[in-house]
Amino acid sequence: MSNEQPATRVVSASKVEMTEIVFPTDANPLGNVMGGRIMQWLDICAAVCAGRHARTPVVTASVDKIDFLNPVPVGGVVVLLASLNFTGRTSMEVGVKVWQEDRLTGTRKPVASAYLTFVSLDPQARVPRAVPQVVPETVEEKRRFDAAKGRRDYRLKTRGLG
Numbered sequence: 625m626s627n628e629q630p631a632t633r634v635v636s637a638s639k640v641e642m643t644e645i646v647f648p649t650d651a652n653p654l655g656n657v658m659g660g661r662i663m664q665w666l667d668i669c670a671a672v673c674a675g676r677h678a679r680t681p682v683v684t685a686s687v688d689k690i691d692f693l694n695p696v697p698v699g700g701v702v703v704l705l706a707s708l709n710f711t712g713r714t715s716m717e718v719g720v721k722v723w724q725e726d727r728l729t730g731t732r733k734p735v736a737s738a739y740l741t742f743v744s745l746d747p748q749a750r751v752p753r754a755v756p757q758v759v760p761e762t763v764e765e766k767r768r769f770d771a772a773k774g775r776r777d778y779r780l781k782t783r784g785l786g
């Protein structure tokens with residue numbers, strides 16, 4: 625770890641909320657947002673979260689299963705919330721939840737969720753570089769940290785690196 629980086633960083637320091645409106649160019653022929661557009665927004669939101677934690681260039685290494693729960697029509701407001709779940713030495717798992725926000729009531733309906741893994745790189749973006757270890761503070765952050773550790777072990781096993 626370079627002197628410029630702290631050894632640890634709390635989860636709340638890198639949380640991201642991103643808001644989009646579904647335009648006709650985002651929609652499928654049924655008039656709802658395309659799954660691919662949601663995937664793009666997930667990647668962007670999670671990348672900002674990972675970069676905010678690492679303060680280095682980051683790349684998407686993998687995306688776990690994405691569940692699409694409800695459609696969002698053109699004109700709908702989409703809110704994405706990203707949170708840093710877990711850090712390895714150079715990798716980070718980010719969890720993202722996607723919601724549709726009702727403009728009138730402000731209530732939110734779940735749209736999608738996913739876990740993405742990012743790898744921090746050196747300033748020349750050539751080799752992986754260590755990240756500050758994430759410190760979960762709340763009960764929920766600790767629960768996500770423990771669950772993410774299990775998913776990391778599974779990923780390592782299924783990539784033949786476990």
Ligand SMILES: CC(C)(COP(=O)(O)OP(=O)(O)OC[C@H]1O[C@@H](n2cnc3c(N)ncnc32)[C@H](O)[C@@H]1OP(=O)(O)O)[C@@H](O)C(=O)NCCC(=O)NCCS
Nearest residue numbers: 682683684685686711712713714715716741743752779783
């Ligand atoms: C991601 C990448 C940097 C990893 O490089 P690598 O040489 O395999 O690095 P290492 O084997 O040293 O692994 C580095 C870390 O990445 C993790 N990692 C590598 N491949 C991974 C994968 N497919 N899924 C999850 N984590 C992965 C390793 O577990 C390790 O984590 P740790 O340091 O926390 O233990 C490299 O594969 C890459 O550049 N891929 C292309 C990324 C890209 O173009 N993304 C899309 C555009 S942003």
